Amino acid sequence: MNPPLLQVKNLRIEFPTRRGILVAVDDISFDIAAGEVLGVVGESGAGKSLTGAAVIGLLEPPGRIAGGEIIFNGKRIDNLPFEEIRKIRGREIGAIFQDPLTSLNPLYTIGRQITETIETHLALTHAQARTRAIELLNEVGIPAADKRIDHYPHQFSGGMRQRVVISLALAANPKLIIADEPTTALDVSIQAQIITLLKKLGREHGTAVMLVTHDMGVIAETADRVAVMYAGRIAEIGPVADVIHHPQHPYTIGLMGAIPNVGDNNERLAQIDGSMPRLTAIPAGCAFNPRCTRRADVPNQRCTTERPGLLPAGMTQAACWLHAGQSGKRSEAENEKKSDENRKMVSV
Amino acid sequence: MNQKKSNILLDVRDVAKEFDVSKPWLNRIIERQDKQILKAVDGVSFTINRGETLSLVGESGCGKSTVARLVCGLYTPSRGSIHFDGVDMAEAEGDTLRKLRARFQMIFQDPYASLNQRWRVGKIIAEPILVHGLGKPGSALNKRVGELLTQVGLSPLDAEKFPHEFSGGQRQRVSIARALSSNPEFLVCDEPTSALDVSVQAQILNLMKDLQREFGLTYLFISHNLAVVSHISNRVGVMYLGRLVEVADTNRIFTMPLHPYTQMLQSAIPDLKMTGKQRTPVAGEVPNPLTPPTGCAFHPRCPHANERCKRERPEMIDHPEGGQVACHGVEEKRINMIKLAA
DSSP states (O other): OOOOSEEEEEEEEEEEETTEEEEEEEEEEEEEOTTOEEEEEOOTTSSHHHHHHHHTTOOOTTOEEEEEEEEETTEEOTTOOHHHHHHHBTTTEEEEOSOTTTTSOTTSOHHHHHHHHHHHHSOOOHHHHHHHHHHHHHHTTOTTHHHHTTSOGGGSOHHHHHHHHHHHHHTTOOSEEEEESTTTTSOHHHHHHHHHHHHHHHHHHTOEEEEEESOHHHHHHHOSEEEEEETTEEEEEEEHHHHHHSOOSHHHHHHHHHSOOTTOOOSSOOOOOSOOOOGGGOOSSSTTGGGOSSGGGSGGGHHHHSOOOOEEETTEEEOOGGGTTOOOOSOHHHHHHHHHHHHHHHHO | OOOOOOSEEEEEEEEEEEEEOOOOHHHHHHTTOOOOEEEEEEEEEEEEETTOEEEEEOOTTSSHHHHHHHHHTSSOOSEEEEEETTEETTTOOHHHHHHHHTTEEEEOSOTTTSSOTTSOHHHHHHHHHHHTTSOOSSHHHHHHHHHHHHHTTOOGGGGGSOGGGSOHHHHHHHHHHHHHTTOOSEEEEESTTTTSOHHHHHHHHHHHHHHHHHHTOEEEEEESOHHHHHHHOSEEEEEETTEEEEEEEHHHHHHSOOSHHHHHHHHHSOOTTOOOOOOOOOOSOOOOTTSOOSSSTTGGGOTTOOHHHHHSOOOOEEOTTSSEEOOHHHHTTOSOOOOOOO
8 A cells, every 4th residue: 555645643733832832733643645635624723724734834933843743755844944845835735725815915917926836846938837827727717817817816706816726726736735724715606616626626636635624514525534623633533424424523423413404404403512622721631521421421530531542433533532442343455445435425 | 553563573675775885086087987886785675573583695795784784773774664563763763763772683793893802791791781771780780791691601700701701602692692681672693603613603503592482582694604594594585686586484495496596505505414416516706796787686697597687687576385586587487496305
């Protein structure tokens, strides 16, 4: 089996403050295979965007990687000097951010911004770069791309701007794209267009995507696997269909119940009482334990004293002591088959 | 008046709101430009019965928030009338208006911007009571504030705190407590959960439903999230470019959307159940409201549009399946009904 494209091992992100060190991301590990879409979902403050920023080397000071490794394409990238990571960023790892207006420079035409990216990373002449830029704009569905290329960002609507940003991310044909809430600022009908586009381009270019979002619906439609984050840790990770239909971590179960669904005529939504802990006061043991309804089911108050690692649970892995008794029942081959099926299901 | 109390609490008739977005006078003269009028809301009519929840959905710029503000009296309509409990809001003045105003309140989207950060929560919640002369400062008022805080799931001790000490969801609870403090019958909620995380959103939606049952409240609920709307409302109105295109019972809207725009919104809802449902993303975007298309505003994006749609603006007509639709295609039975399993 090929080594995964991206491996994140025991990543820890800290923010030193006057009142001590805040741990925003605490010991998380996951990997992304080539061409795979990994969804990272969580509520605000769960550390999902920081994880994305760390992978692409855009962590803003005073935030810092305090531990762990990020291995991209067999090479460690978390400790590279600034100039080195700059070469990888854009060339091998592209990025799409939430607000398309702030990720484009308002003073330059979009053509100039795209050709600049192409020329920085690929050995092309200016004319070739421009042709490539027009191709890219056509590919992301911008009508009359040869004229629109000389327009400024303000002349585009929100959905069109996000398409431009996607074309920028794709400009140097990267192997991985970090998409941080790419559809959050868009209306539902535009959102559907952008998701369809991202899926199509990912498949055609064989680009892996790390899709960071708070919207489970977007994940369900796009991702192959999903990691659910809570208070800077991964609560559950697994194939998207399994996590959505048979969640194993009490937090994921609560989260799925809290999402209103068209056609469900429940009088009440399931609710998780309380709120996510502040970074200054993350509970000992499992971070979710004060809100967890199943805490009493685990013997010896283990939830409040000992932090659970990711344990095999059903078809997924969940960081929850409820699953401490289970051993990995499925063989590797079955796992492989299952995730293939999921991939097919999602790409329908 | 000996009139029997009608079941209709709010009656909005052909309301329009225009904003003058022209350049300054001198620029207009020099650049030889006409005045530019933005029709944010262009002839909207609906009614809300006592105790029910009507939701308005639509994409950004469709005028749904403007309707909320018109209903609350934050804007005066350019045309049309709004009757609250049989009284024309435009004609009510002085004491009548003040009494009327106490009977409806508003909850805003952003719980960070809508609370005064320099005031303690107790003062924020007590303000409507004092403004409407429903109480005087003192222990009775403090007790009432404590009650309100308990009702929304906070502690009476929280009255001493400042808004910044609360999380987003808790602040929205404070907004709700403030809205409830003048004992209103009617709440206008403008995207009350859009700024919140899903688990907090579930808490707030449950709270709103509980309060509705307990106090017999009537809601006008504004949202862009169809799943939230399907959960909370009895009836739904779909807006597009300043006009209502379809109004019907929640069940009918979601199982049998008639207007092509409603059908499009319907298919754009992310499919959480992963049934492999085919999504048909509709091409195009909402046109610029300064230069709305002629005829039916949706015709440039509509797969069923014909000459009549480009020429003639459709009016709201009752539909045999219930509710009203403004669409020539539906009227002429050109458009196939899509029946969706609930």
